[in-house]
Amino acid sequence: MSTKRAAPRQTSVPKRSKRTEILENRPVNLDGFVEERPEVGMVAMDSPYDPRPSVRVENGIIVEMDGKKREDFDFLDQFIADHAIDAAVAERAMALSPTEIAHMLLNPKVPRGEVLAVSSGLTPAKLLEVVKTMNVVEMMMALQKMRARRTPANQGHSTSARDNPVQVAADAAEAGLRGFRELETTLGVVRYAPLVAIALQIGAQVGKPGVLTQCALEESTELELGMRGITAYAETISVYGTEQVFCDGDDTPWSKAFLASAYASRGIKMRFTSGTGSEVQMGNAEGKSMLYLEIRCILVAKGAGVQGLQNGSISCIGVPGAVPAGIRAVLAENLIASTVDLECASGNDQSFSHSDMRRTARLMPQLLSGTDFVCSGYSAVPNYDNMFAGSNLDPEDFDDWNTIQRDLQVDGALRHVPEPEILAARNRAARALQGVFAYLDLAPITDKEIEAVTYAHGSKELPPRDVLEDLKAAQSVLDRGITGLDIVKGLEAGGFPETAEALLGVLRQRVSGDLLHTSAILTPELTTLSAVNDANDYAGPGSGYRPSGARWEEMKRLRHVVSALNPEQEVGHPSHQTVGKSGDVITADGRAAGGVVGERTLHLEEKGAARPGRRSDEVVIGVSPAFGEFFSKTIVDVSHADVLRELLAGVEEQGVHARVVRFRASADLAVIAQSAARLSGSGIGIGILSRGTTMIHQKDLVRLSNLELFPQAPLMDPATFRMIGRNAARYAKGESPEPVPSRNDHMARPRWQAKAALLHIKETEFVRPDAEPVELGVLIRMADAG
Amino acid sequence: MTPVEMPPVELDPQRDYPLASHRPELLRTPTGKRLDEITMEAVLAGEVAAEDLRIAPETLRLQAQIADSVGRPQLAQNFRRAAELTALPDETVLEIYNALRPRASTKQQLTKIAEGLERGYSATLCARLIREAADVYERRGILAS
Numbered sequence: 001m002s003t004k005r006a007a008p009r010q011t012s013v014p015k016r017s018k019r020t021e022i023l024e025n026r027p028v029n030l031d032g033f034v035e036e037r038p039e040v041g042m043v044a045m046d047s048p049y050d051p052r053p054s055v056r057v058e059n060g061i062i063v064e065m066d067g068k069k070r071e072d073f074d075f076l077d078q079f080i081a082d083h084a085i086d087a088a089v090a091e092r093a094m095a096l097s098p099t100e101i102a103h104m105l106l107n108p109k110v111p112r113g114e115v116l117a118v119s120s121g122l123t124p125a126k127l128l129e130v131v132k133t134m135n136v137v138e139m140m141m142a143l144q145k146m147r148a149r150r151t152p153a154n155q156g157h158s159t160s161a162r163d164n165p166v167q168v169a170a171d172a173a174e175a176g177l178r179g180f181r182e183l184e185t186t187l188g189v190v191r192y193a194p195l196v197a198i199a200l201q202i203g204a205q206v207g208k209p210g211v212l213t214q215c216a217l218e219e220s221t222e223l224e225l226g227m228r229g230i231t232a233y234a235e236t237i238s239v240y241g242t243e244q245v246f247c248d249g250d251d252t253p254w255s256k257a258f259l260a261s262a263y264a265s266r267g268i269k270m271r272f273t274s275g276t277g278s279e280v281q282m283g284n285a286e287g288k289s290m291l292y293l294e295i296r297c298i299l300v301a302k303g304a305g306v307q308g309l310q311n312g313s314i315s316c317i318g319v320p321g322a323v324p325a326g327i328r329a330v331l332a333e334n335l336i337a338s339t340v341d342l343e344c345a346s347g348n349d350q351s352f353s354h355s356d357m358r359r360t361a362r363l364m365p366q367l368l369s370g371t372d373f374v375c376s377g378y379s380a381v382p383n384y385d386n387m388f389a390g391s392n393l394d395p396e397d398f399d400d401w402n403t404i405q406r407d408l409q410v411d412g413a414l415r416h417v418p419e420p421e422i423l424a425a426r427n428r429a430a431r432a433l434q435g436v437f438a439y440l441d442l443a444p445i446t447d448k449e450i451e452a453v454t455y456a457h458g459s460k461e462l463p464p465r466d467v468l469e470d471l472k473a474a475q476s477v478l479d480r481g482i483t484g485l486d487i488v489k490g491l492e493a494g495g496f497p498e499t500a501e502a503l504l505g506v507l508r509q510r511v512s513g514d515l516l517h518t519s520a521i522l523t524p525e526l527t528t529l530s531a532v533n534d535a536n537d538y539a540g541p542g543s544g545y546r547p548s549g550a551r552w553e554e555m556k557r558l559r560h561v562v563s564a565l566n567p568e569q570e571v572g573h574p575s576h577q578t579v580g581k582s583g584d585v586i587t588a589d590g591r592a593a594g595g596v597v598g599e600r601t602l603h604l605e606e607k608g609a610a611r612p613g614r615r616s617d618e619v620v621i622g623v624s625p626a627f628g629e630f631f632s633k634t635i636v637d638v639s640h641a642d643v644l645r646e647l648l649a650g651v652e653e654q655g656v657h658a659r660v661v662r663f664r665a666s667a668d669l670a671v672i673a674q675s676a677a678r679l680s681g682s683g684i685g686i687g688i689l690s691r692g693t694t695m696i697h698q699k700d701l702v703r704l705s706n707l708e709l710f711p712q713a714p715l716m717d718p719a720t721f722r723m724i725g726r727n728a729a730r731y732a733k734g735e736s737p738e739p740v741p742s743r744n745d746h747m748a749r750p751r752w753q754a755k756a757a758l759l760h761i762k763e764t765e766f767v768r769p770d771a772e773p774v775e776l777g778v779l780i781r782m783a784d785a786g
Numbered sequence: 787m788t789p790v791e792m793p794p795v796e797l798d799p800q801r802d803y804p805l806a807s808h809r810p811e812l813l814r815t816p817t818g819k820r821l822d823e824i825t826m827e828a829v830l831a832g833e834v835a836a837e838d839l840r841i842a843p844e845t846l847r848l849q850a851q852i853a854d855s856v857g858r859p860q861l862a863q864n865f866r867r868a869a870e871l872t873a874l875p876d877e878t879v880l881e882i883y884n885a886l887r888p889r890a891s892t893k894q895q896l897t898k899i900a901e902g903l904e905r906g907y908s909a910t911l912c913a914r915l916i917r918e919a920a921d922v923y924e925r926r927g928i929l930a931s
Contacts, residue, residue: 511814
C-alpha cells in the first residue's frame with residue numbers, strides 16, 4: 001500500500017447521512033465531553049497517580065497513611081488521620097481486601113453496623129479501592145443499605161431571579177405541600193437575604209409544618225441568620241480535597257470543625273458540602289482522581305463531627321459529567337458518605353444535561369436506592385428562577401417524578417397535589433408574608449402581587465417590586481435585630497395562628513437538640529426523625545423501608561388516572577362517581593340529562609328484535625352492548641352521536657340504506673361485525689365497539705377475517721367513520737373501493753392501552769349472552785335544540 | 787446565669803430519643819425554662835426571648851451521650867465542643883471562626899484565643915482544637931506572617 005496520502009479536497013463537504021444529521025441535533029450533543037487527563041486530575045476515579053492504600057499505627061497514632069509518612073502529611077491527611085479514622089481498628093480494617101469490604105457493603109446479610117465497624121478504620125485510598133471494585137448496580141445495592149435514615153426524604157430550592165420574597169414564599173408553600181422536608185434559598189442580590197429567608201421560612205411552614213429552611217450565603221452571614229432563628233439549618237459549608245483549594249476557599253478543616261461546633265452550640269442543624277470536580281475546576285487537583293479527593297472531603301466532614309454532607313459533585317457536576325465513568329464516581333461519593341455513617345444529601349441539584357434521558361439516568365441511582373435527601377436541591381421554581389444556576393429537576397418535572405415513583409414503587413418523597421390545594425397554599429403563604437411585613441413595618445406587599453403569585457409559574461408573571469425599598473427593609477431586619485420570634489408574633493398578629501404555631505415549634509427544636517443528630521428531619525407533627533430513632537434497617541428482600549399503606553396510596557395518585565369503575569372519568573374528577581353493583585352509574589355532570597349545549601346528543605330507541613334484511617342495498621351497523629348507552633363517546637371523546645352520524649352519512653351518500661342494530665350477546669368486535677353482516681340484505685355489515693374500534697365484515701367470510709379492520713380506536717376521528725360508512729356502502733353495491741388508509745401512532749399504546757382495557761372490561765359487563773339483536777331507532781340532535 | 791443542676795442521667799437512645807418527646811423533663815433553656823413553658827401565650831406575653839430558644843450546654847452533653855451510644859464519637863465530640871461554645875456571645879464565636887481561616891492569625895494570636903477559651907469559659911476541648919490548628923498551620927505555613 002502506498003504511504004502517500006491523497007491531497008485533501010478543497011471544496012466538497014463530506015456527504016452526511018440523514019441519520020447522522022438527526023443524531024447531531026440530539027440534545028445530548030450539546031453536553032460537553034472531554035478526554036481524560038490524569039496528570040491534572042481530569043479523571044473520575046481511576047488515576048495512576050492516586051496513592052496506594054496503607055496505614056501504620058504507633059501508640060494509637062496513625063504515623064503513615066496511604067504511602068505518606070506523618071511528617072509529610074498535608075493538613076487534610078493530618079485531620080483525617082487524627083479525627084476521622086479510628087486508629088484502634090485501622091490496621092485490622094485495612095488488612096481486608098477491597099473486594100472483601102465491597103462484599104460486606106453489598107451483602108444484605110451483613111448488617112450496616114458491621115460495615116461501619118470496618119469503614120471507620122479505612123483510609124481515603126482504601127475507600128477508593130473498595131468502590132473501584134463495584135459497578136453501579138452494586139453501589140446502588142450498597143447505598144440502599146448504608147444510607148443512615150430509614151425513610152428517604154427530599155430537598156427543594158425556592159429562589160427567585162428577582163429575589164422576590166413573595167414568590168419565594170408561595171413556591172416554598174407549594175414545595176412543602178408537595179413533600180419536600182428541607183427547602184433552601186439563595187440570592188441574586190445578597191443584601192436581599194434577610195427578606196428572602198423570612199419569606200422562605202413563612203412559606204415553608206404554611207405548606208407543611210416542620211419543613212426546615214436554609215439560606216445559602218457566605219459562611220459567617222449564614223451562621224448569623226441561623227443564630228437569629230430566621231433559618232433552621234445550614235448546608236453550604238464547603239470543604240475541599242486539596243490543601244491549596246481548601247485555602248483558596250479561605251478555610252481549613254479546623255475552621256470548618258469549629259464552625260460545626262458553632263452551629264451545634266446554637267442548636268442548629270448543619271451539614272457540609274463537597275463534591276467531585278471542584279479541585280480540578282479550581283485548577284489544583286495535585287494529579288489525583290476526582291473521587292480520591294472527594295473521599296478526603298468526606299472524611300474531613302466525618303472528622304469534624306458534622307452529622308452530614310451534601311455531595312454528589314453539586315455545583316461542579318459538569319466536570320465529572322464530562323469524563324468517562326464520571327457519573328459512576330458521583331454515585332460512589334454518595335455511597336462513601338453513607339458508608340462512613342454521614343447523612344447524605346445526594347446532589348441531583350444542578351443542571352446536568354440537555355438530554356432528558358441523560359439527566360434521568362443520572363438521577364436513577366439515588367432515587368432507586370433511596371438516600372437521606374434524594375435531591376439536595378430539586379428546583380421548586382422554574383429553572384430560569386433558580387439562583388443556584390439551575391437544577392437537574394424543576395417544576396416541569398413534578399408529574400414525571402410522581403409517575404416514576406408510582407411506576408417503580410420507589411419513594412422519592414414527593415406527591416401529586418390537586419391544584420385547588422396548591423392555589424390555596426400559595427395564596428395563604430403570600431398573605432401571611434404580607435401580614436408579617438406589615439407587622440414588622442417592612443416593604444409592603446400588595447393584593448395584586450398576592451393574586452399574581454397565586455397563579456404564577458415564575459417571576460416573569462409577577463409585578464416588579466420596589467427593589468430599593470426592599471433592600472432598605474432587608475437592612476432594617478439586620479439593624480433592628482429581628483429574630484424568628486418576631487416572625488412568630490407577626491404571623492399571630494396577621495391572623496395566621498397555625499403558621500405561627502408551626503414556626504414556634506421549629507424554633508423550639510433548638511432547645512432539645514434532637515435535630516442535631518445524623519439525618520434528622522422534622523415530621524409534619526414536629527417530631528424528629530433521624531438515624532437514631534429511624535435507623536436504616538435494610539437487610540435484604542422484605543426488609544427496610546418500602547412505600548406502603550397510606551404513603552403508597554398517596555403515591556398512586558397522579559394528575560390523570562382513569563377510573564377503573566367508570567373509564568370515561570378520571571379519579572379525583574369532580575364528577576367521578578363509583579358505580580353500584582348493578583352497573584348503574586349516576587353522573588354528577590348532567591351528561592345523561594341532555595348533554596352539553598352545542599354538542600350533538602344521541603337517542604337510541606329499541607324497536608324490537610332485529611330481523612334479516614331483504615333489501616340488497618343496505619348496510620347493517622352493529623353496535624356493542626354499551627354503545628350510546630352506558631358510554632357516550634369513544635376512547636378519544638368522539639361522541640357516539642357523531643360516530644353514528646358520520647357512519648350513516650357515509651352510507652347514505654352512496655344511495656345505500658342503513659340499519660342500526662345493537663348486539664348485546666358479545667363485546668367481541670368480529671362477532672358483532674359478522675352478525676351485522678349476516679342480518680344485512682347486502683351481506684355487508686359494520687361492527688363498532690363503544691371505544692371506537694371498528695370493522696367492515698361480509699357474511700361469507702370466516703369470523704376472524706374481515707374486509708377492513710380499524711384496530712386503533714384512538715386514531716378514529718369523524719372523517720374516518722365517514723369513509724368507513726362510504727366504503728361499506730360501496731361494498732354493498734358490489735364495488736371494490738380502495739380501503740380506508742390505515743394510520744399508525746407509535747404513542748397510542750403508552751397513552752391509551754390501559755384505558756382501552758378498562759373500557760373493554762366495562763363493555764363486557766353489559767354483555768347478556770342470551771340477548772337477541774335489537775333494531776334501534778336513531779335520533780341525533782343538537783343539545784340546545786330543545 | 788446559672789445552669790440548672792441536674793443529677794447525671796444514663797440515657798438509652800432507643801427509649802429516650804427524641805428527648806423533646808420522651809425526656810422533656812431533662813430539658814431546660816439556658817435561661818432555665820422548661821420546654822412546655824415556651825408557648826404561644828408566653829411568646830405573645832413577651833415572656834419568651836430569643837435567648838430562650840437556645841440549647842443549654844447540659845442538653846448538648848446529653849445529646850453527646852446519645853451520639854456516643856449509637857457509635858458516633860466524632861459527632862459526640864462536636865456536641866461537647868458546642869456545649870463549651872454556648873456561653874460565648876455570637877460575635878465572639880464568629881471572631882474565632884474568622885481567626886481560624888488560613889493566614890488570618892499568627893501562632894501567638896491563636897494561642898491567645900485558646901487561653902482565653904480555657905480561662906474565660908473552661909472551653910478545654912475548643913482550646914485543644916485551636917492549639918492543634920496552630921501547630922498544623924505552622925507546619926504547613928499557613929499562619930499570618
